[in-house]
Amino acid sequence: MAASLQLEVVTPDGAVLSTGAEYIGIPGIAGQFGVMPGHVPLLSALAIGELYYRLDGKQLEVFISGGFAEVSDNKVSILAESAERKQDIDVERARQALMRAEKRLDASRRGDANIDVSRAHAALSRALGRLRVAGV
Numbered sequence: 001m002a003a004s005l006q007l008e009v010v011t012p013d014g015a016v017l018s019t020g021a022e023y024i025g026i027p028g029i030a031g032q033f034g035v036m037p038g039h040v041p042l043l044s045a046l047a048i049g050e051l052y053y054r055l056d057g058k059q060l061e062v063f064i065s066g067g068f069a070e071v072s073d074n075k076v077s078i079l080a081e082s083a084e085r086k087q088d089i090d091v092e093r094a095r096q097a098l099m100r101a102e103k104r105l106d107a108s109r110r111g112d113a114n115i116d117v118s119r120a121h122a123a124l125s126r127a128l129g130r131l132r133v134a135g136v
């Protein structure tokens with residue numbers, strides 16, 4: 001099938017991806033949803049997780065951590081807080097981030113009142129998401 005969707009992934013640091021796609025799976029805040037050509041216009045908040053798209057018989061994955069998706073006229077714009085293509089994920093960095101978040105949550109469970117628990121949970125979700133997209 002020819003690519004009839006255009007996918008743009010942008011973060012505050014710049015463009016991460018600009019590609020054609022035949023199908024896009026998006027981690028919306030209310031659950032994963034799919035976009036095929038002809039999709040109705042849509043605006044959705046994004047969860048932390050995996051976005052994937054199909055092109056020329058291949059499936060490619062991108063990590064995204066929150067933001068917004070806009071679907072309009074076969075164009076899908078992802079405005080993400082951060083995003084990395086699978087091959088750009090630094091696995092060791094994500095492992096370190098996971099360990100830091102786990103230590104903070106552990107300290108909080110042991111009564112350390114200086115820990116920002118929701119921030120540590122968000123960091124944990126980002127690290128786990130990156131490791132999952134990287135296939136670790």
Ligand code: ATP
Pocket residue numbers: 013065082083084088089090091093094097123126127130
């Ligand atoms: P860290 O504590 O390692 O910075 P983080 O989850 O707090 O992780 P973010 O705030 O989501 O990091 O991202 C900050 C910037 O660093 C973004 O440009 C993001 O793409 C990049 N980044 C973070 N972790 C990784 C990683 N494991 N591999 C590649 N890029 C990463």
